[in-house]
Amino acid sequence: MVNIERNLCGIRLENPFLLASGILDENGYTMKKVMEDGAAGVVTKSISKEEKTGYKTPVVVELEGAMINAIGLSNPGIDAFGEEMKLAIKCGKPVIGSIFGSLPDDFRAVAIKMEEFGASAIELNLSCPHVVGVGLEVGSDPVLVRAIIREVKGSVKIPVFAKLSPNLSNPGEIANAALDSDGFTLINTVRAMAIDPHARRPVLSNAYGGLSGPAIKYIGLRMVHEIYRETGRPIMGVGGISSALDAVEYMMAGSAAVQVGTAVGMHGRKIFKELTLQLTEFMKEEGIASLDEIVGIAVKK
């Protein structure tokens, strides 16, 4: 028998596949359904202190093997999100609360509420590439990153993950500034844009957005590998995973668990059951009894 369970900083996952932040996780009923359909848990949409409308449509560009989005971090604000958390948590599987803000105080306030609502962990969105004053703008400043993590770690008991951007020019420096966290989520989307040649203008209303899907897998693998080698901390790998082999590669680069986003749109919620089956099959063929045997195996210590 093979064991595909994971223990992520004390959080028990029945398989390594979580739903990534921002995909099918605004409505509590949907999060519950995604878990019933096989995800080991979900990461919520990124939530802020106050309600945020986000960008006008078009907010996505559909491409071959990729997509670009600029949803603009729309969310109802943490207080209203409590209702969705209540619905999602009924499923019994872990719900990780993704949060964002500009200042350490904002992060602290939202993190405390997320914990009250029953989140199993906090994921700090320090990496959204297309909104001014938050996300990557916050997450590329090592002083601010250190302060945010200190503030949040000091006010909640649940584990805290820092989600970093592949667009950082100083990933090692930021990872070091984030060492007070319990682990990392890598990667967020890659800054990108699309132009329509006939309309002669950018497709997204915001012009710039974030690239995701299979096209970014190799960027994600490199960043997971780099940060795992540097820090040895637990990592949730994310970026372009659409098959169990993609996930295996991410685990070999140092991911303790993985998240799936764009591929859920490409293949439907049923992808989670398929990933679990494929992974079990692969482990049998390769004689792997437990995923602990492969996590970080491709990284020279």
Place this chain on the structure above:
Amino acid sequence: MIRARINNVRHETPSVNTLTFTWDHAVQPGQFAMLWMPGYGEIPMSFSSTGKEKAFTVKNYGLTSSKVLELVDGDYIYFRGPYGRGYTERKGRSLIIGGGSGMASLRPLINDDSYGIVSAKTRSELLFRHMFHEASLMVATDDGSEGVKGFPVDILKDMDISPFKNIYICGPEMMIFSIVKYLADKRPEAEASLERSMKCGIGVCDSCSVSGFQLCRDGPVFSVGEIANMKEYGHEKLSFSGRRVPVT
């Protein structure tokens, strides 16, 4: 993004135009596209014709659609799709129940053996009524300016629905909801096309979800039996920013 040139713009009602264009691609009745007006946003739009010549039938709702209504013959439209699961087409007599611009997605299903219940706020907004034989058409208006003053479900309750092999429904949420309640145990296989705001159309953003189902992927067409089990339908939805609000 697909670009097509408009063959013809037809004024259907004071606030609704049909744009026809040639696009050689298979589309099922009930499927939709995301229609882009460069500079003015993107909105979901059902195909109101699914033959070689395709069509969108657009009602003036907001900024994007009001700009679409300014287009004339020869202008270009931009869209992506087709998306979603359409209606199940079966041979035999069908009853087509449409409210307001909901008639657009039903139009490709209308044939010689179709009966219609067409409804709208007022007489001038009745859409595609002339596609039915006079003898097989029933009308309901909110203000009583034509036909029954009331809702399609009022007409339905007085009808013998046993001769109809197929029942297809599209329209405003509360109209569909009342019919779903009535038909749930009588005709669970009847089908309705649902509507929610759609930001992405490709199953990622969660804006169109009802009780865990994504209208853009799992729907927009569902059976009445499926809809009857969706707790959110007819009760609550999420606003553009994701705030839970009652459906009215």
